Amino acid sequence: MRDVYIVGLGLTPVREHWTFSLRNLGARAILAALADAREETADCLYVGNMLSGQISAQENLGTLLADETGLLPIETCKVEAACGSGGACVRSALLAIAAGAADRAIAVGVEKMTDVTADAVAAGLATASDQDFEASFGLSFVGMAGLLMQRYLHESKRNRADFAPFVINAHKNALTAEHAMFHSEVTLEQYLRCPMVAAPLGVLDAAPVCDGAAAVLLCSKEALKPHHRPIRITGSAISTDTISLASRRNLSSLSASETSAKKAFTQARLTPHDIQLFEPHDAFSIMTTLALEACGFAASGTALDMAAAGAFAPTGSLPICTFGGLKGRGHPVGASGTYQIVEACLQLRGSAGSNQIPGVRRAMTQSIGGHGAVAVTHILEA
Amino acid sequence: MQTANYFRLEGPYLRLEGQRCSACGAQQFPPRTACRQCRATTFEICTASSIGTVLSFSEISSPPAGFSSPLVAALVALDDGIVIACQLTDVDSDKVEIGMRVEMVTRLISETGPEGCLVYGYKFRPQLL
Numbered sequence: 001m002r003d004v005y006i007v008g009l010g011l012t013p014v015r016e017h018w019t020f021s022l023r024n025l026g027a028r029a030i031l032a033a034l035a036d037a038r039e040e041t042a043d044c045l046y047v048g049n050m051l052s053g054q055i056s057a058q059e060n061l062g063t064l065l066a067d068e069t070g071l072l073p074i075e076t077c078k079v080e081a082a083c084g085s086g087g088a089c090v091r092s093a094l095l096a097i098a099a100g101a102a103d104r105a106i107a108v109g110v111e112k113m114t115d116v117t118a119d120a121v122a123a124g125l126a127t128a129s130d131q132d133f134e135a136s137f138g139l140s141f142v143g144m145a146g147l148l149m150q151r152y153l154h155e156s157k158r159n160r161a162d163f164a165p166f167v168i169n170a171h172k173n174a175l176t177a178e179h180a181m182f183h184s185e186v187t188l189e190q191y192l193r194c195p196m197v198a199a200p201l202g203v204l205d206a207a208p209v210c211d212g213a214a215a216v217l218l219c220s221k222e223a224l225k226p227h228h229r230p231i232r233i234t235g236s237a238i239s240t241d242t243i244s245l246a247s248r249r250n251l252s253s254l255s256a257s258e259t260s261a262k263k264a265f266t267q268a269r270l271t272p273h274d275i276q277l278f279e280p281h282d283a284f285s286i287m288t289t290l291a292l293e294a295c296g297f298a299a300s301g302t303a304l305d306m307a308a309a310g311a312f313a314p315t316g317s318l319p320i321c322t323f324g325g326l327k328g329r330g331h332p333v334g335a336s337g338t339y340q341i342v343e344a345c346l347q348l349r350g351s352a353g354s355n356q357i358p359g360v361r362r363a364m365t366q367s368i369g370g371h372g373a374v375a376v377t378h379i380l381e382a
Numbered sequence: 383m384q385t386a387n388y389f390r391l392e393g394p395y396l397r398l399e400g401q402r403c404s405a406c407g408a409q410q411f412p413p414r415t416a417c418r419q420c421r422a423t424t425f426e427i428c429t430a431s432s433i434g435t436v437l438s439f440s441e442i443s444s445p446p447a448g449f450s451s452p453l454v455a456a457l458v459a460l461d462d463g464i465v466i467a468c469q470l471t472d473v474d475s476d477k478v479e480i481g482m483r484v485e486m487v488t489r490l491i492s493e494t495g496p497e498g499c500l501v502y503g504y505k506f507r508p509q510l511l
Contacts, residue, residue, distance in 0.1 A: 119447050126446065132391055133412045134467045136383055137491055137503065138442070138449035144467075146440030147457055154438070154480050198440045198455070199475070246457055246467040247418075251438065 001098040005230035006380070008037030008106075008217030009342045014181040014330030016114040017211040022056045026110035027068040029213035029338075033106060037217045038227055043102035045076040048089030048109035049334040050369075051124040052078075055116050065108065075102075081238070082128035083283060085109060086214070086337025087367025087376030093218045094236050103223040108215035109338030121209050125333070128370040130244035142206060142284075144245055144371050146198025149286040151251045153200060156301050160200050163285040164191040165307040167204050167327060170282060173314065174324025176354035181210050181330030205285040207331035214338040216345070231345045235264030235364075235379030243373050254287075254372035257294035261366065264377040265296075268362075272296035275379070276360045277347055278318055279340035281368035282325040291366055292320075295377075319357045322347060337367030341378060348382040383494055383501045395503035396488060398432060400464065401425035411464045432486035433509060434460035441475040448492040458484055458506050472507040483509040 010032025012025050020028075026047065034040065047061040058064065062076030081088035086109030093105035113121050122142075126135040129144060139147075153160065167186050174180035186204060194204040224230055239260035242248055249255075265271060272295060280295075282288040292303040297318055298311075306312065312320040323329050323343045326336050344363040346352045360382070367376045393399035393413075400411030405422035411430045416423050437457040445453040454470040456478070470478060471489055484506040491501045 118444075122444075122446055130412075130467075132387070133394075135446075136501065137455075137467060137469055138445050138453050139455045139467055139469075140442055140444075140446050143440055143442040143453075143455045146442070147438045147455060147467075150440055150480070151438035151457070196441070196443055198442050201440065244412075244467060246465040248465075251457070 002100060003221050004094045004097045004218050004233045005221065005224060006216050006233065006341070006345050007219050007224065007228040007230050008033040008039060009345050010036055011179055011214040011339060011342050012212050013179045014210050014212035014332060020211070022052055022058060022110060022112040023064055023068045025112060025211060025213040026065045026108055029110065029215035030065060030069050030106055030108050033215035033217045039104065039217060041071055041074070042104040042106045042217060043075065044093070044096050045071060045074050045106045045108070046089040046092040047076065047078045048085035048107065048338060049078055049111060050080060050082055050085050051111060051113065051333065054124045055120065056112055081374045081376065082369030083281070083333045084337055084367040084369030084374050084376045085334035086339065087365065087378065088238060088337065090216060090338060090341055090378065091236050091238055091376055094233055097218055097220050104217060104219045106215060106217050107338060108213060109335035110213035111332035111334045112211050113209045113332060114211050128373070133246070134244055140198070142201065143198045145284040145286055146201040147245060148251060148290070148371060149201045149284070152286055152289065155252050158304055161192060162304040162308065163205060163289065164188050166282060166285045166288045167191055169313050170321045170325045170327035173321055173355060174328025177323040177329060180324040180328055181208055182324065182328050201284060201286070207283045207326035210330040210332050212330060212332035212335050212339065214335055214342045216338060216341055229349050231348050232381050233378060234381050235268035235377065237263035237267065238374065238376045239263065240374045241372055243370060245371055253300065254290045254294040254375065256372050256375040257291050257366060257368060260375040260377040261295040264379050268379040270362065270379060274362055275318065275364045277322060277344065277357055277363040278320045279322070279325065279344055279365040280320055281366055282321055282327050283331055287368065290372065291368065295366065314357055322352065322357055323355050337376060340365040340367060341380070344380050348380055383492065383498060385499045388499055388501055393427070398430040398486060398504060399427050400430050402428035409462060409464065411466065430464045431460040431462040434458040434484060436478065436480055436482045436484055437465065438480060439470065439478045448494045454478060456506065469505045470507065471505040485509045
């Protein structure tokens, strides 16, 4: 397997983009990533997306975005792993280069969610679950997260308030991130009083519905140029767990998250202690908690204590959600995984502006589809 | 829910029909093409227990289109070890607790408009006896 580097970064602000369509957003991120690397084109293009067929009645996204950006007749296809699609498309691009089939590959995650009603978005998100045995019984995506949170509260004998530090930290970090959806702090009081959406899960436990696209240009060692600022991908792994929550052996641990992180650590020859920054899949505050424990950044049942002690703040031992995460930056589902990777690269380059975590050399990202059904982990090194 | 798909799901939806693996004897619900334990592909029908214990629950404030409100979702551990995702019924969410004993009933699950069908299937209610 050949070494793979990230040399181009592109993203759009995460917003309700009334004036931009799916194709505009995806194309802008691709062109920005190519421009960032001062490259004209690539050998292949992988598009990460979950909902375009349902929300925009548009599939064939690879060709759509190749056409929109003038990259025809490039090899391209869409990669789908529910909310983990963004991470998965980067892995596809990596595999193409590592295998020697390409020297430069673009991975773009794109999602357009706000053109339709909340009901239609919820129906779309529910397709990440087991349709016949969860969604068809009225168990919405957020409802499933509520079940996980209730069980965690029960097993660890915690209160809902213990999850607040994750939400407060995410919003605080998003304040200075220009591309983030939210630029408003959340107080403990607001967190405690927010309306319930799937009790005990409140609206402030959940990442927002939004639009956005983020892209990376990957290349082989042979294709590196003197002007590139390469970030090496030293770990890349996808693991899976049962699609339905009911079939899980343990409801308080995410085994796909754990196994994909372990694979990535082994590839990178690193341990959780070596990671200086983590971008978790904080679609719900319970998911942040479970992922931190599954990846080995917190012992089982201790992530909430560490959060209360400030371990995951920018000045803590493991800063997370450094541009706001899914909660503060926003969660355009199939794009979130590529946003995480672009943001981690900005940190590793030392180009994160007011959000810079000093001296970061090794960062990890994890993009999750379903409630831990598929997890995509990447380890990036400067 | 498409009518053809509902037809295919009649066994599990109305009778909690799962499988017992002919090779290793493992029980599973819902039915799968391959056994989760040994990956064999021959099974006998095995009806899951209709009584169990609430493992977790959540009140969904805005249920999906076609479902009535309030909707209390739950994970129930059946007495034979199978865990099932379902709705609770005949109980207010503030009376539900983890560990509560519940039993299966057949109820209307969803109405999906003039083009869809009335979907009946399992819900669980507090155990009566």
